[in-house]
Structure formats: C-alpha cells, structure tokens
Amino acid sequence: MARATSTRRKALTTLAAWTVALVIFFPVLWMILTSFKTEVSAVASPPELLGASWTVENYAEVWQRSDYPRFFWNSVVISIGSTLLGLAIAIPAAWSMAFVPGRKTKDLLMWMLSTKMMPAVGVLIPMYLLFQRLGLFDTKIGLVLALMLMNLPIIVWMLYTYFKEIPGEILEAARMDGAALWNEILYVLTPMALPGIASTLLLNVILAWNEAFWTITLTTTKAAPLSAFIASFSAPQGLFYAKLSAASTMAIAPILILGWFSQKQLVRGLTFGAVK
Amino acid sequence: MGKITLKQVNKSFGEVAVIPGIDLTIENGEFVVFVGPSGCGKSTLLRLIAGLEDTSSGTIEIDGRDATALPPAKRGLAMVFQSYALYPHMSVRKNIAFPLKMAGLPVAEQEKRVANAARILNLTSYLDRRPGQLSGGQRQRVAIGRAIVREPAAFLFDEPLSNLDAALRVSMRQEITELHQALKTTMIYVTHDQVEAMTMADKIVVLNAGNIEQVGSPLELYHRPANVFVAGFIGSPKMNLIGGAEAAKVGVATIGIRPEHIDVAADGPWQGVVGLAEHLGSDTFLKVEVEGVGTLTVRATGGVTLRHGDRVGLAPQMEKLHRFGADGKAIA
Numbered sequence: 001m002a003r004a005t006s007t008r009r010k011a012l013t014t015l016a017a018w019t020v021a022l023v024i025f026f027p028v029l030w031m032i033l034t035s036f037k038t039e040v041s042a043v044a045s046p047p048e049l050l051g052a053s054w055t056v057e058n059y060a061e062v063w064q065r066s067d068y069p070r071f072f073w074n075s076v077v078i079s080i081g082s083t084l085l086g087l088a089i090a091i092p093a094a095w096s097m098a099f100v101p102g103r104k105t106k107d108l109l110m111w112m113l114s115t116k117m118m119p120a121v122g123v124l125i126p127m128y129l130l131f132q133r134l135g136l137f138d139t140k141i142g143l144v145l146a147l148m149l150m151n152l153p154i155i156v157w158m159l160y161t162y163f164k165e166i167p168g169e170i171l172e173a174a175r176m177d178g179a180a181l182w183n184e185i186l187y188v189l190t191p192m193a194l195p196g197i198a199s200t201l202l203l204n205v206i207l208a209w210n211e212a213f214w215t216i217t218l219t220t221t222k223a224a225p226l227s228a229f230i231a232s233f234s235a236p237q238g239l240f241y242a243k244l245s246a247a248s249t250m251a252i253a254p255i256l257i258l259g260w261f262s263q264k265q266l267v268r269g270l271t272f273g274a275v276k
Numbered sequence: 277m278g279k280i281t282l283k284q285v286n287k288s289f290g291e292v293a294v295i296p297g298i299d300l301t302i303e304n305g306e307f308v309v310f311v312g313p314s315g316c317g318k319s320t321l322l323r324l325i326a327g328l329e330d331t332s333s334g335t336i337e338i339d340g341r342d343a344t345a346l347p348p349a350k351r352g353l354a355m356v357f358q359s360y361a362l363y364p365h366m367s368v369r370k371n372i373a374f375p376l377k378m379a380g381l382p383v384a385e386q387e388k389r390v391a392n393a394a395r396i397l398n399l400t401s402y403l404d405r406r407p408g409q410l411s412g413g414q415r416q417r418v419a420i421g422r423a424i425v426r427e428p429a430a431f432l433f434d435e436p437l438s439n440l441d442a443a444l445r446v447s448m449r450q451e452i453t454e455l456h457q458a459l460k461t462t463m464i465y466v467t468h469d470q471v472e473a474m475t476m477a478d479k480i481v482v483l484n485a486g487n488i489e490q491v492g493s494p495l496e497l498y499h500r501p502a503n504v505f506v507a508g509f510i511g512s513p514k515m516n517l518i519g520g521a522e523a524a525k526v527g528v529a530t531i532g533i534r535p536e537h538i539d540v541a542a543d544g545p546w547q548g549v550v551g552l553a554e555h556l557g558s559d560t561f562l563k564v565e566v567e568g569v570g571t572l573t574v575r576a577t578g579g580v581t582l583r584h585g586d587r588v589g590l591a592p593q594m595e596k597l598h599r600f601g602a603d604g605k606a607i608a
Contacts (some may be wrong), residue, residue, distance in 0.1 A: 059495075087343060167359060167361070169357045169358075169361040170361045170363065170364075172328050172348075172355075172357070172361065173355070173357060173362075173363075173422075174350070174363075174374075175328070175347070175348045175349060176328075176347040176348050176353070176354060176355045176375075176377035177354075177374050177375035177378055177422065177426070178351070178375050178379055178426075179349065179374075179378050180349070180378075183378060187363075187374070188363055191363075191365040192363075192364065192365055194365075227463035235607050
C-alpha cells in the first residue's frame with residue numbers, strides 16, 4: 001500500500017515538474033520553432049505550432065545582414081573575461097572571509113550582496129559618464145570591468161559558501177608544511193574547491209552572457225555583444241518575427257548548449273551546502 | 277635539536293583568558309604529553325607552540341630562539357592533526373612530499389625522503405593511492421609520514437588517535453612510541469586519554485582550566501599527585517577521594533586511595549554492600565557502597581566472586597593513602 005502511494009506521488013511530482021519545465025521553456029521553444037517558419041506562417045492567426053513549410057532562410061538572411069561572428073566573439077570575451085577577472089579577485093577575498101573572518105565579515109558579505117538588489121538604472125548616469133571620461137565606452141575591457149563588478153558579489157558569495165565547507169585543519173596543515181599564503185590557495189584550497197569554482201565560473205559566464213542592460217547602454221558597435229545584436233534587430237525587423245526569432249536563437253544558442261551540457265554541475269553548484 | 281621553552285605564555289579570547297600564563301620547559305628529545313579534561317586548554321597550548329594561534333603575551337622559544345612572532349612554517353615544527361588533515365586531491369606520495377616541495381627541495385631528494393618515510397611507516401605499497409582509499413590507521417600514518425620527512429625540531433600531535441577504533445589505537449600508540457625511540461626527536465602529544473598519557477610519555481603535563489596542575493613522569497604523577505585534581509585524573513579507574521569524618525580521622529580535608537590499594541578483607545574497617553561487580557577475568561572491579569564513607573571503587577583479583585548485593589569488608593593499604601589539605605594540595 002505504502003509502495004503504491006509512493007509510486008503515485010512520484011508520478012504526480014514528475015508530471016508537475018514536467019509541466020512547470022514546459023511552461024518555463026515554452027517561450028524559448030516557440031522562438032526556436034518560429035525561427036524556422038516563413039514570415040507569413042509566423043504571424044498566422046490562429047497561431048501555428050509547426051509551420052506548414054520549414055525554412056532556414058531566416059538564418060541565412062540574418063547571417064548576411066549582420067556581423068554575427070563579431071558579436072559572438074565580443075560576448076565570449078566579455079563573459080569569460082569578466083568571470084575570470086572576478087574569480088581572480090574573489091578567490092582571495094572569499095578565502096579571507098571564510099578562514100580569517102573579522103567581526104564584520106558577515107555584514108560585509110550581506111552589504112556586497114545587497115548591492116545586487118539596487119536597480120541598475122540608479123547608477124546609469126554616473127557609469128555612463130565615467131565610461132566616457134575614462135575612454136572605456138564601447139570597449140571590451142570596459143564591459144569586462146563593468147560586468148565583473150556587477151557579478152563580483154555573487155562570485156564572492158558563492159565561493160565563500162564553498163570554502164566554508166573545506167575543513168580549516170587542512171589549510172592549517174598546509175601552513176605547518178611550509179606553504180606560504182599563495183601556495184596554500186594555489187595547491188590546497190583551489191584544487192579542493194574546484195567543483196565549486198567550476199560552478200561559479202559557469203553560472204557567471206551565463207549571467208554575463210545574458211546581461212543586456214549594461215552591454216546595450218555602454219556600447220554602440222565595436223564592443224557590442226549578442227544581447228546588443230538582438231536589440232539591433234528588434235527595431236528595424238520588429239514586425240518580422242521569424243527573422244527576429246532566428247537572430248535571437250543565434251544569440252542564445254551558444255549559452256543554451258553550454259548550459260545543457262553543464263546542467264549537472266550548475267545544479268550541484270547552486271545547491272552546494274544545502275544538503276549534507 | 278628541539279628544546280621548547282614557554283615563558284608566561286598567555287592566550288585570551290576577548291575577556292576570557294584560556295591560558296592565564298604558563299611557564300614550561302620541554303627538553304630536546306623528550307616525549308611530553310599534555311593531558312587534561314575537555315576545554316582545559318591543551319589543544320590551544322599546542323596551537324600556540326605551532327604558531328597556529330597568536331599568543332596574547334609571553335614568549336615561546338624554540339632552541340633558544342624567540343619564535344613567538346614566527347609564522348608556523350618558520351618554526352621548524354611538524355604537526356599531526358586529529359582529523360589527519362590530508363590533502364584529499366593528492367596521492368599519498370604527493371601528500372608526504374608536499375612539505376618538501378614547499379621547502380624547494382630537489383625532486384630526487386624529495387623522492388628519497390618520501391621512500392624512506394614510506395618504508396618506516398609501511399606505506400610503500402600505498403604511495404599512489406588517494407587518502408580516500410585508505411583506512412583510518414593508514415591515513416594517520418600518512419599524516420605522520422608528512423611530518424617525518426620535514427625532519428622537524430619537534431613533532432606536535434593533536435589527539436591523533438581519537439578517530440581510530442580501540443584496537444587500532446593501541447597499535448598506533450605503540451608505533452608512535454617506537455617512532456620516538458627511533459628518531460629521538462622532541463614530541464608533544466595532546467590527549468584527554470590518560471592511558472595514552474601514562475603509556476607514552478617521558479613527561480606528563482596535567483592541565484586544568486588553562487593552568488598546569490603538575491608536571492612529572494607518569495609514575496611520579498601516579499605515586500605523588502600534587503593535588504586532588506591530578507589524583508582524580510591520573511589512574512584508571514580513578515582514585516577514591518573521601519572527605520568528611522573519614523578524612524578528619526587522619527587530620528586532613530580529603531584522603532585518596534587508589535582502587536588497587538584497597539583489599540577485600542572480611543574484617544576490614546570499611547563495611548559495605550557491592551553495588552556493581554565487573555568481572556574482567558584478570559581483574560574484578562567493584563563499586564561498594566560503604567556506610568559513612570560513600571561509594572568506593574575497588575580493584576580486586578580476577579578470582580573474587582562477589583556479586584551485586586553481597587556484603588563485603590574493605591581494608592585500605594594505609595601506607596598508600598594520599599592526604600590533601602583544605603586547599604586541595606597534597607600533604608607529604
């Protein structure tokens with residue numbers, strides 16, 4: 001009897017999970033399907049789930065009309081660059097917070113995290129002016145710095161959580177073994193926290209890749225990543241849903257593939273420390 | 277060389293003085309055991325010597341050199357932790373070689389020393405395994421190996437056998453003692469287990485609430501405890517401590533008599549009822565409720581057949597009686 005209840009409950013939970021997943025994924029699925037329809041089929045009423053005829057023309061046209069590789073490359077440099085720079089700063093910061101905490105460490109962490117709650121538009125004007133004055137406007141290095149600073153609180157917080165799981169005695173053993181601080185971090189802490197660091201890296205690459213507000217605001221053409229690429233299509237091609245969908249699919253495809261293959265690592269990273 | 281001298285070493289956490297101020301000299305080559313109940317400050321004292329904690333005041337000298345402000349790596353000491361603290365991502369070989377790598381030794385020299393340590397500790401066939409693939413005893417040996425290769429001035433052991441089962445603890449105890457005899461290097465060993473302290477130490481330091489209660493050889497502490505605390509702590513089963521009228525008869529505040537120094541004798545001065553009888557074969561431990569005295573533990577021979585509820589007479593060996601004043605200190 002208990003087994004029957006358990007099986008039924010499991011089936012219901014699975015069904016609920018699939019329903020929620022489908023609802024969340026449906027807009028993306030709709031966009032991908034639309035990208036293969038003709039413009040007429042894309043705006044048909046009532047809407048067609050699958051178009052009458054399939055075409056890859058939209059992709060060909062988007063590719064011809066835009067400089068997709070440049071936008072793609074900018075996205076790669078900005079997302080990976082900002083994440084690596086963030087990690088380089090966050091690893092020592094999280095180390096000190098986890099292993100030599102002061103009385104205000106927790107407060108500091110909370111404050112850092114609270115900056116993520118602030119609406120980005122609140123610092124739009126100062127950021128814009130700063131970028132212009134410092135010659136960082138529409139440069140990849142400018143965006144690397146901006147996105148690194150935006151995501152630094154999350155990187156520090158995540159690493160802090162992973163580092164707290166590492167027994168302090170192991171680092172003390174390294175100290176007794178003659179390891180200087182840098183060696184302790186390089187040879188002991190980092191390899192032990194590697195799964196956590198990998199999760200942090202992946203999540204932040206995704207966050208940086210998806211960032212649209214700052215990348216659109218602080219670029220024009222040279223450093224514009226794929227988020228700006230979609231935005232540039234939405235105005236002139238606003239009514240051409242199939243082409244817009246193709247452009248959007250091209251923009252999200254790399255990160256979607258990365259996310260798909262690393263989903264185990266990502267989920268593990270996000271639930272780390274939650275279950276012993 | 278490995279002479280360690282503590283001069284008025286004090287450690288406070290805020291207002292709380294964990295170690296109020298300790299003076300202690302550990303001679304080169306000695307096996308010294310810090311023993312005391314949980315929270316007595318023995319591990320803190322060891323960590324102060326290691327440099328893992330900063331002293332609040334006082335000085336720590338290692339071989340005559342002031343090491344108080346030196347970082348752990350510069351003190352020339354090696355430590356074995358209770359949790360082994362092995363690097364889980366490294367093989368046994370790399371774990372043992374790590375301190376040598378940090379010291380910048382040539383690879384050939386590293387390999388030589390690792391092989392030597394592995395031979396001493398019977399780890400040769402495990403060198404390419406990860407710590408996760410080893411048993412508790414093997415892990416502890418790797419931790420010791422990592423300490424040995426550095427050829428330190430002194431070894432510091434922080435309750436290294438606590439995580440092992442009883443049988444393994446006994447054999448590792450012997451291994452560490454033999455290691456000390458072979459290396460003749462100073463060893464400081466922290467434990468709350470007074471059997472470990474008695475069997476391994478050249479010198480025992482009994483700590484209580486951050487203070488040294490007594491320093492001496494195991495037999496000195498057993499035969500001549502300086503105060504009631506040491507009398508009660510050293511020896512297994514514990515010494516019987518009796519106050520009140522019975523102590524007043526000999527003109528002191530407390531008398532102490534070890535369980536093995538009470539004879540079962542029908543006409544003995546103490547008459548009581550057996551509450552518990554533990555027959556171990558070689559010995560019999562009795563808990564006897566004695567009228568006007570209290571519960572006494574008695575260590576009798578294995579042949580004693582007394583059981584719960586039996587009446588029994590007890591006779592203390594008066595020449596083995598310990599006398600303590602009102603201040604708890606021993607009276608000669």
